[in-house]
Amino acid sequence: MSTLPLVLNAIAEEQAVIELPVQSGPAALPVPNPTKSLWVDTPGANPLGKEGSTGALTHDADICIIGSGITGVSAAYHISRLLLEEGVDGKDLKITILEARDFCSGATGRNGGHLTPAFFQGVVGYSALYGTEEAVRAIALEQHTSSSIVKLIKKTGAEAAVDLVEGGHTTLLFTEPEVVVAKADYAAAKAAGINVDSVKFLSKDEVKETYGAEYPAIHAPGHNLWPLKLVTHLYNLTKDTLGSKLTLHTNTPVTAITPILATSDSSRRWNLTTPRGPVACSYVLHATNAYASHLLPHMHGPSGIIPTRGQIIALRAAASLDNITKSSWDGNDGFEYWFPRPLAGDETEPLVILGGGRESTKPKFELYTVDDASVNPVVGDTLRRFLPAAFPGKYEPGREPEMEWTGIMGYTKTHDPFVGPVIDPAQPDAHKGQYIAAGYTGHGMPRAYGCAEAVAGIIVADIAGKQYTVPDWLPRHYLTQNRLHE
Ligand SMILES: Cc1cc2nc3c(=O)[nH]c(=O)nc-3n(C[C@H](O)[C@H](O)[C@H](O)COP(=O)(O)OP(=O)(O)OC[C@H]3O[C@@H](n4cnc5c(N)ncnc54)[C@H](O)[C@@H]3O)c2cc1C
Known part of the structure; x- marks a missing residue:
């Protein structure tokens, strides 16, 4: 068996570093000129890239969404849908999306392309921390999110437009501790009544025969896709519904949010500062993920959201796609993840998108790094090997x-x-009208669309003057009002 060029079993060490108190300040704004990703920088892939970056800025909106990744655009989609479904008179409501860089050029435009929901993973830990009901909901949220995305893609005939591939997902278990944890989570999930029928444990010999690697594994259903194209599709669906009531301004960073005094003539609550001028609005949604603490300084550090740099390579395989198989993969406690792209043109060997390698930088793990204009050569060396x-x-x-x-x-x-609502424990009422859905810890594709649905529901309920009913599938421990002790 080859010796893997990886630091193994580093997950506990990473967690200890995450929990260390920090003295550094809030996140910076997204840096200009990020590295070029396959998803964003393939010619023609980002038709909305510079949308609304020049010309007149929208100076007044009911709802301002900051960030045009999967969270921000999904929230706009869900708000427009819920306004109709709830019968709220939303025909005049204006939504504007403000994006610091090009459209969807944050994590969603630079990620690993997996849409892989958990089936049983993490159930032991969730049960110990929050109880079995919450562990079941953590799985339900991922299943709900992934199946909703796939259903929407199929219903709108967008499979080819977003490169949806139903290839399944395989987790390689490199070490005995990984096997022990996986078996315990699987048993706990089964005992909690979670359906694990589609999950298969594969022996080392089975994996060798089918895939050519010499490790035991777990196989489960899963998809991969082109994340930016999914978000573009969601934006276009929302635009079809809202027309001119939806505006998008890329290359328009929000640098500050200040309250509008009740004594002023404006009926709006918040004023957003941008280099192109102010935007007044009644509701603000922070869909800024890693960068959230720039505008919400109380959310920096381990009690909030820590920007953490991930790195990806696109590597041409030396075997056919049939030989590699269409499965997406992860291994080493999820530090590494990869999948083969569908063959394009006259390609015979697939391009494989591989991310990970952060554990080689321990004890730093690329935590507190917002610079995506450069790569880390130590990480790059691990990925190459x-x-x-x-x-x-x-x-x-x-x-x-x-x-x-x-x-x-x-x-x-x-x-x-x-x-949910933004709550600063030191001044709980200071952000009334501001909301957040952010902090997916590198696992956002099977969660962000669902979390955006929840936060959209909370905002629409407030607009309608109704009580929000928390759906069964949403873990209560995600809600901001339940996290004030962190
Ligand atoms: C390298 C890498 C690999 C990953 N691989 C996977 C994977 O395979 N599967 C998976 O499930 N998840 C993966 N993830 C995580 C996943 O991509 C994220 O969880 C998800 O995309 C988050 O979406 P978002 O919309 O919340 O954030 P983002 O996509 O980051 O969007 C936030 C946006 O806000 C903008 N913004 C920030 N501050 C401001 C401001 N002040 N004013 C205006 N705009 C602002 C940013 O420019 C950005 O475009 C990966 C992430 C990375 C970085």
Whole structure:
């Protein structure tokens, strides 16, 4: 068996570093000129890239959404849908999305492309921290989110437009502790009544025969796609509903949010400062993920959201797609994740998108890093050596990647996002009308669309003067009002 070029079993050490108190200040704004990602920088891939970056700025809106990643755009989509469904007279409500850089050029435009919900993972830990009911909801949220996205893509005939691939997902278990944790989570999930029928444990021999790697594994349903194209599709669906009531201003960073005095003539609550002028609004949604603490300084550090840099390479395999299979993968407690892109044009060997390698930088783990304009050579070296070592013969040792980029994830101490009204424990009423859905800890694709649905529901209920009913599938420990002790 090849020796893997990885630091193994580093998850506990990373958690200890996440929980360390920090003295550094809030996150900076997204840096200009980020590294080029396959998703954003393939010619023609980002038709909304510079949308609304020049010309007149929208100076007044009912709802301002800050951030045009999957959270911000999904929230706009859900708000427009819920206004109709709830019968709220929303025909005149104006929504504007403000984005610091090009459209969807944050984590969603720079990630690993997996849409992989948990089936049983983490159930032991969630049960110990929050009880079995919450553990069941943590799985339900991911299942709800992923199946809703896939249903919407299929219903709107967008499978080809977003490169949806139903390839399944395989988790390689490199070490005995990983096997022990997986088996315990699986047993706990089953005991809690979670349906794990589609999950299969594979022996080392089965994995070797089917995939060519010599480790035991777990196989479960899963998809991969082109995340930016999904978000573009969601934006276009929302635009079809809202027309001119939806505006998007890219390259328009929000640098400050200040209250509008009740004594002023304006009926709005908040004034957003941008280099292009002010925007007044009644509701603000922070869909800024890793960067949330820039505008919400109380959310910096381990009690809030820690910007954490992830790195990806696009590496050409040395075997056919049939040989590699269409499965997406992860291993080493999720530090590494990869999947083969569908073949394009006359390609015979797939381009494999591989992320990870942060554990090679321990004890830093790339935590508190907002610079996605550069790559880390130590991480890059780990990524280059990993696949040829794990799958001998299927990847050429020493082959250089065709692209390499970084992106910034939003880590939280509990690994779970904050969803709901913004609450600063030191001044609980200071942010009335501001909401947040952020902090997915590198696992946002099967959670953000669902969390955006929840926060959209909370905002629409407030507009309608109704009580929000928390859906069964939303973990209560995600809600901001339940996280004031963190
Ligand atoms: C390298 C990498 C690999 C990943 N791989 C996966 C994966 O395979 N599967 C998975 O499930 N998840 C993965 N993730 C995580 C996933 O991409 C994120 O959880 C998800 O995209 C978060 O979406 P978002 O819309 O909340 O944040 P983002 O997509 O980051 O969007 C936030 C936006 O807000 C903008 N913004 C920030 N501050 C301001 C401001 N003040 N004014 C205006 N705009 C602002 C940013 O420019 C950005 O565009 C990965 C992330 C990275 C970085």
